[in-house]
Amino acid sequence: MSLKLYLAGPEVFLPNARHMLDAKAAMAREFGFEPICPGDVTIEPAPTRHEFGLKISAVDEGMMNRADGIIANLTPFRGIAADVGTAFELGYVCAQGKRVAAYTNMTANHFQRTREFYKGEIAEGPDGRKRGPDGLSLEDFDMIDNLMLHGGIERRGGFIAVHDAPPDALYTDLTAFRSCLDWYASR
Amino acid sequence: MSLKLYLAGPEVFLPNARHMLDAKAAMAREFGFEPICPGDVTIEPAPTRHEFGLKISAVDEGMMNRADGIIANLTPFRGIAADVGTAFELGYVCAQGKRVAAYTNMTANHFQRTREFYKGEIAEGPDGRKRGPDGLSLEDFDMIDNLMLHGGIERRGGFIAVHDAPPDALYTDLTAFRSCLDWYASR
Incomplete structure (x- = not known):
């Protein structure tokens, strides 16, 4: 088969x-x-x-x-x-x-594309997470897409x-x- | 329970x-x-x-x-x-x-958002499908997102x-x- x-x-x-x-x-x-x-x-x-x-x-x-x-x-x-x-x-x-x-x-990868989406305007917040200007955090896990x-x-x-x-x-x-x-x- | x-x-x-x-x-x-x-x-x-x-x-x-x-x-x-x-x-x-x-x-809905993505530049092809300028077809099924x-x-x-x-x-x-x-x- x-x-x-x-x-x-x-x-x-x-x-x-x-x-x-x-x-x-x-x-x-x-x-x-x-x-x-x-x-x-x-x-x-x-x-x-x-x-x-x-x-x-x-x-x-x-x-x-x-x-x-x-x-x-x-x-x-x-x-x-x-x-x-x-x-x-x-x-x-x-x-x-x-x-x-x-x-x-x-x-x-996923992170690079999301960073590009924000035209590089990424800042690391007090919680250690990278965020775009809209406050939404970015996954940075060396993955091709969302971790799921x-x-x-x-x-x-x-x-x-x-x-x-x-x-x-x-x-x-x-x-x-x-x-x-x-x-x-x-x- | x-x-x-x-x-x-x-x-x-x-x-x-x-x-x-x-x-x-x-x-x-x-x-x-x-x-x-x-x-x-x-x-x-x-x-x-x-x-x-x-x-x-x-x-x-x-x-x-x-x-x-x-x-x-x-x-x-x-x-x-x-x-x-x-x-x-x-x-x-x-x-x-x-x-x-x-x-x-x-x-x-999904169709309206995709049409907006193409700034309204949608044309119906010979196969009856609506397509964007990039040739990709749009789902038009009165659904909130992709049909799956x-x-x-x-x-x-x-x-x-x-x-x-x-x-x-x-x-x-x-x-x-x-x-x-x-x-x-x-x-």
């Missing part, structure tokens, strides 16, 4: 979503895995947009329930953090006790790949995705 | 984190619930920042494992989406089949409260939090 891997990430939003999902699935099959991709199943029409969204949620959760593990693309999306849908899915699969791997195509995501993967023996993709290939470069496949194959 | 509720959200980053966590916990106790808050347990020192972050992750996951349900504060954080740590936690608790409630202190979060709550019979908090009380207004407690109490 080949390992079933849920391929999570913001690829579904790309103009060439179908192409990217197919490329990731093909690469996973090369390694002998069975890819499970959101976007692979045609969702039946629904009376409202809202109900259509609920159907996609149901299909994607069903896919995770059938998977043995996940490869989550945590490359920052529309801001300094991972796509929240992917973060939800990573937490879901962690709770199920399944295998977890993730990657990011940006080498600047990075910690959730690392603490259960998962794998994290970091790759410096060219800006114009931030969501299409599959180098780090392949590293995750390599890791699954070596286990 | 009183219901144990994990109180997830970006409050831990606030300048008055301790005060806010205590206020939420006190309100939960008024309703007869046992609040479980990240930030409540003193984390032992660790040799590196990274290992300290991992310890927090372990403590917070342990708290979720002990909880019967969650109230997740999904108010947008440092951008247009919910805090990714909170999104992870919501997915985690959904997978455990526990009770779920969430709130946001911003009435603009909103759908994950609604599909399992959870509760979502939306409140129009004043901008200076975006992370401190507890009106919607109280609505979630009301909902738990009425079940």
Whole structure:
């Protein structure tokens, strides 16, 4: 039985979503895995947009329930953090006790990105925490994203790949995705 | 046995984190619930920042494992989406089949916030999807955030409260939090 891997990430939003999902699935099959991709199943029409969204949620959760593990693309999306849908899915699969791997195509870590968000205006408060001008504290834990995501993967023996993709290939470069496949194959 | 509720959200980053966590916990106790808050347990020192972050992750996951349900504060954080740590936690608790409630202190929904992110420059493509100037598609499902979060709550019979908090009380207004407690109490 080949390992079933849920391929999570913001690829579904790309103009060439179908192409990217197919490329990731093909690469996973090369390694002998069975890819499970959101976007692979045609969702039946629904009376409202809202109900259509609920159907996609149901299909994607069903896919995770059938998977043995996940490869989550945590490359920052529309801001300094991972796509929240992917973060939800990573937490879901962690709770199920399944295998977890993730990657990011940006080498600047969570702290560096948050510092950049504040244009470097960071001050250390009396409590020893670094804070932005808005008073909100910054996590500085040498992690690729919020500690629940990075910690959730690392603490259960998962794998994290970091790759410096060219800006114009931030969501299409599959180098780090392949590293995750390599890791699954070596286990 | 009183219901144990994990109180997830970006409050831990606030300048008055301790005060806010205590206020939420006190309100939960008024309703007869046992609040479980990240930030409540003193984390032992660790040799590196990274290992300290991992310890927090372990403590917070342990708290979720002990909880019967969650109230997740999904108010947008440092951008247009919910805090990714909170999104992870919501997915985690959904997978455990526990009770779920969430709130946001911003009435603009996911689509409206993403449209604002693109300064209104949205075009509908040949595939019928609305896209920003970067080609990325927008979810338009009348949901408070990404469909996995909103759908994950609604599909399992959870509760979502939306409140129009004043901008200076975006992370401190507890009106919607109280609505979630009301909902738990009425079940």
